[in-house]
Amino acid sequence: DLVVVGLGSRDPFVRNAGVAIPASLARYVEVPMLAAAPMLTALPQQAVLFVDRDAPNPAMISVALRSVEAAAFVWVLMFAGTTAHSGDGVKHDKNTLAGIMKMIRREARAISKGIVVRALYRSGEPVDAILSLARDVNADLIVTPVHGTAGAVRSLVPNIADRLLLTAPCSVLVVPD
Numbered sequence: 166d167l168v169v170v171g172l173g174s175r176d177p178f179v180r181n182a183g184v185a186i187p188a189s190l191a192r193y194v195e196v197p198m199l200a201a202a203p204m205l206t207a208l209p210q211q212a213v214l215f216v217d218r219d220a221p222n223p224a225m226i227s228v229a230l231r232s233v234e235a236a237a238f239v240w241v242l243m244f245a246g247t248t249a250h251s252g253d254g255v256k257h258d259k260n261t262l263a264g265i266m267k268m269i270r271r272e273a274r275a276i277s278k279g280i281v282v283r284a285l286y287r288s289g290e291p292v293d294a295i296l297s298l299a300r301d302v303n304a305d306l307i308v309t310p311v312h313g314t315a316g317a318v319r320s321l322v323p324n325i326a327d328r329l330l331l332t333a334p335c336s337v338l339v340v341p342d
Contacts, residue, residue, distance in 0.1 A: 168198040172336060188330040191311055191339045197228050202305075202336040208234040209305035209336065213298050214269075215291070215325070218243045218258075221265050222310050223272075225340040229308035230272055232338055236279035240302055241269055242295060243286050262286060292328045299335060308338045 170187050187200035214229045216222075233239060243262055266284050273280040287294040299307050311326040326339045 166196055168194050168196060170198065170200050172200040172202045172330070172333070187337070188327045191326050191330060194339075195341055197338060197340045199232070200330055200337045200339070202334075205305075205336055208232070208237070210234045210237050211240070211302050211304045212237060212306040212308060213240045213242055213295060213302065213304045215295055215307065215309045216241055216243050216265060216269075217310065218261055218265060218286075220342075221268070222340070222342050223268065225308065225310050225342065226269055226272055228340050229338065230269075230276050230280060232306065232308070233280065235277040237281070238302070239269075239273065239280060239282045240298060240304070241266065241282060241284045242298055243284060244288070244291050244294065291325055292332070295325070295329065296332060296334070299333065304335050306336045306338060307333050308340065311339050311341050 168190070170190060172187055187198070191198055191200075209232065212229065212233050214226070216226070230239065243265065262284065266282070270282050273282050285298065287298075295307060295309070298304070307329055309326050309329055311324055326337070329337050330339070
């Protein structure tokens with residue numbers, strides 16, 4: 166149900182220069198994969214959950230919330246490209262985000278009443294936004310989806326999970342859709 170590997174060196178530059186086993190493995194696994202940072206000794210208390218506002222994955226959200234401490238802070242980073250500039254487009258976007266947060270909070274309450282969920286919305290370069298938030302909140306875990314069929318197809322398309330596995334300052338949980 167879960168593949169667990171070591172993330173490698175704490176130093177992302179050393180990790181990136183070496184053989185990146187977690188990034189390579191993430192292209193082929195069909196179950197969630199935890200790339201554990203050195204010295205991971207307890208369940209995460211601060212987690213960043215990366216959610217694509219256009220395709221939120223309920224299974225990924227459930228796996229993420231079940232992977233944290235019962236009294237954790239979960240920072241939900243919702244990301245998408247451009248937002249419509251008309252009044253109706255912004256209203257629709259706010260409704261979409263509110264619906265996603267309602268789903269996440271309902272799932273969190275079902276797991277533990279102590280999990281606190283906060284939302285942030287970003288545009289721009291997604292990996293930079295995720296890494297910046299992870300550093301700002303001193304995250305123990307980053308949770309990200311990986312899209313596409315396992316194997317060669319995933320290998321051909323550079324994805325966010327690959328880059329996070331090579332540069333994240335903490336553990337990374339990759340959940341296939």
